[in-house]
Amino acid sequence: MQKDTCDKFNICGGCSLPLSYPEQIEFKKKLLYSLFGADIPLEASVKQPGYRHRMDFVYYDGKLGLRAGRWDKVLDIDHCLLMPEEANELLSRVRSFVFDFPYYDLKTHQGFLRYVVIKSTLHKSAIQTMLCMVVSATCSNFNALINKLQEHCKKLLNETHHLKSVHFLLNNTKSDVSFGDLLFHIGDRYIVQDILGKQFFVGPNTFLQSNIFMIDKLYSFILSNVNSSTVLDLFCGIGTITLSINKVRDVVGVEINKESIELANLNKAHNNIPNVEFVNQDAFTFLRDLVKGKLKFEKFENIIVDPPRAGLSKRFLRYLNDCEAKRIIWVSCNPKNLAQSIGMLTNYKLSCIKAFDMFPNTKHVEVVAVLDRI
Ligand SMILES: C[S@@+](CC[C@H](N)C(=O)[O-])C[C@H]1O[C@@H](n2cnc3c(N)ncnc32)[C@H](O)[C@@H]1O
Secondary structure, three states: OOOOOOOOOOOOOOOOOOOOHHHHHHHHHHHHHHHHOOOOOEEOOOOOOOOEOEEEEEEEOOEEEEEOOOOOOEEEOOOOOOOOHHHHHHHHHHHHHHOOOOEOEOOOOEOOEEEEEEEEEEEOOEEEEEEEEEEOOOOOOHHHHHHHHHHHHHHHHHHOOOEEEEEEEEOOOOOOOOOOEEEEEEEOOOEEEEEOOEEEEEOOOOOOOOEOOOHHHHHHHHHHOOOOOEEEEEOOOOOOOHHHOOOOOEEEEEEOOHHHHHHHHHHHHHOOOOOEEEEEOOHHHHHHHHHOOOOOOOOOOEEEEOOOOOOOOHHHHHHHHOOOOOEEEEEEOOHHHHHHHHHHOOOEEEEEEEEEOOOOOOOOOEEEEEEEEO
């Protein structure tokens, strides 16, 4: 994003790369070169503003927006160019009633509304939106407040064609997170993302790649490098990669989040895909038990890993190095961590690597590394 396109330019922290798009690509290429010591092909985003799946707006001290540096300073945001226009329309409609509600006070740990999360997906070339209201019951009049909030959201649902689903999530903990236990929802339970001809249900607390216009490109590259019919997909989320692998004999997806696994199974049934099994477990425990021969599964010839930004732990990498898969496909949104850790896979050599701009206007970049057993 550049100075002339956004009045919150360089202040709100949402966009961290104040450059034109061609300059952003050059910046990321140089970054990748500095990390890997080689030119890495980088696929530019097909859409730069308006690409983002999810935005979390904190509600604090009479403001709805993003934290500008400090945890207790929130910058009011009424429009964000990272989100599709439909999501911005929703944000502006939410802002017309949200300030009537008490905010959750992070100092006293008392209050009601904590976060407003807006999720967008692409289904049949149209944007669908989901609204998540993250609330706390640490206030005296919770029932009256939630009923009033629900009334506003019902009206919104009736009047906004792209808004398909509203979830009310409860976070009574002191943790400042924009997720929560499912209280109830109105409208549809899920929104739908189309990926490579299949349809995936997306939930309020589940992960989807951040650039909804680039998922097909990222996954096409991953899938073009799958060279076996026995595949283990670790950190599988709602099963989007797992279920996109065609002509498989045995595919297993492993994911720690229960809601994601429930959706993965729903997505499997909806897309009518046999030969895929989902396991709700910590990926490290699964991998360790697999290497130790403690599981019912035989060895997998391909292993896909797509961990959260923190990356893979040393003990995880030790087991991965011993897993005997003929190919590992490592999907990473943290290229620095990937570059530092890849050398630990001493039984593998890097066969190819490609980057995808899943995060225009930010310094982040997604990298897929394909490693073959020596
Ligand atoms: C970067 S996302 C990738 C999801 C999926 N591959 C996709 O493309 O949508 C990482 C996923 O790992 C899950 N996760 C985090 N820690 C985990 C763990 N220890 N074991 C298994 N899954 C984990 C998260 O819930 C999240 O769904």
